[in-house]
Structure formats: C-alpha cells, structure tokens
Amino acid sequence: MSSPTPTTGPEWRWRPDNSLHPNAVLWYTLTSEDDTELEPATEIELRASWMPYEPxxxxxxxxxxxxxxxGFVILAPSDLRWLYHPYDGGADLITSTVQERDAFRQRHSDWLSSHPLGL
Structure with a gap:
C-alpha cells in the first residue's frame, strides 16, 4: 500500500492516492481506538464517492x-444491495440475500478458486 504520510498527531496516517479517486470525500477516519487490530497511534482515512460503472x-x-x-476499497451499487471488497490476493462479496449470492457465484464462476477449500 502507499507509504505513510507524515502528519502531526498520529504516528502513522494512511491517505489514499487521490488521483485514482479524484472526487472522493473524507467519510470517516478509522483509528486504533476504533479497531484494536491497528497499531497504536494509527489513522486510516476512509473516503467515499459516487462514480458511474465504467471500466x-x-x-x-x-x-x-x-x-x-x-486498500480499504469497497464497491457497491447505489442501492447497496451488495458490497464488493477487493484486496491483493482476492475479494469478499457481501450480498443481501442467499439467492443474490448464488446468482453472483453462477455468473462469475470463472473468478472462483479451483482449490478444493475455495482458497
């Protein structure tokens, strides 16, 4: 991920590369108080925006x-029926219903791992 940006306050703050998402606005700043898995004195800026679906x-x-x-990217349609969270090495998909999950699985079966455990 991008390197830390020196700031006053926390020892480490992660800010996304705005060139990849120019219209994003600060939505929330995640701190080590919010997430105990983060190192102490860490901040991660979470940004949000709307963009058309264009490859x-x-x-x-x-x-x-x-x-x-x-990192920390989540894609979703405007009605938030599902959330797609890609990361280096894979992705998570969260759907509102089992039927929608199964439809995604069938539509994108070529994306699934061939490993017997699905890893």
Whole structure:
C-alpha cells in the first residue's frame, strides 16, 4: 500500500492516492481506538464517492488494489444491495440475500478458486 504520510498527531496516517479517486470525500477516519487490530497511534482515512460503472474508471482503481498500492476499497451499487471488497490476493462479496449470492457465484464462476477449500 502507499507509504505513510507524515502528519502531526498520529504516528502513522494512511491517505489514499487521490488521483485514482479524484472526487472522493473524507467519510470517516478509522483509528486504533476504533479497531484494536491497528497499531497504536494509527489513522486510516476512509473516503467515499459516487462514480458511474465504467471500466476505464474502475480498472485503475482495481489494479492499484491488486498491486497492494491501495486498500480499504469497497464497491457497491447505489442501492447497496451488495458490497464488493477487493484486496491483493482476492475479494469478499457481501450480498443481501442467499439467492443474490448464488446468482453472483453462477455468473462469475470463472473468478472462483479451483482449490478444493475455495482458497
């Protein structure tokens, strides 16, 4: 992921590369008080925006995630029926119903791991 940005206050603050998501606004700052798995005195800026579904916009963002240059990305439709959380090495998909999950599984079966445990 991107390197730490020196700041006053926390010892380490992660800020996303705004060139990949230029219209994003600060939504929340996650601190070690919010998440005990974070190192003490850590802050992670979470940003949000709306963008049309266009591969030209999403591909650079997804490539940065796959290359571990960007993290904490969640994609969702405007009605939030599902959440897609890619990370270097995989992705999580959270759906509102089992039927929707199964439909995604069938539609994108070529994305699934061939490992017997699904890893």
């Amino acid at each position: 030209a916009l999403l591909n650079p963002l997804l490539r940065a995630v796959a290359d571990d240059r960007l």
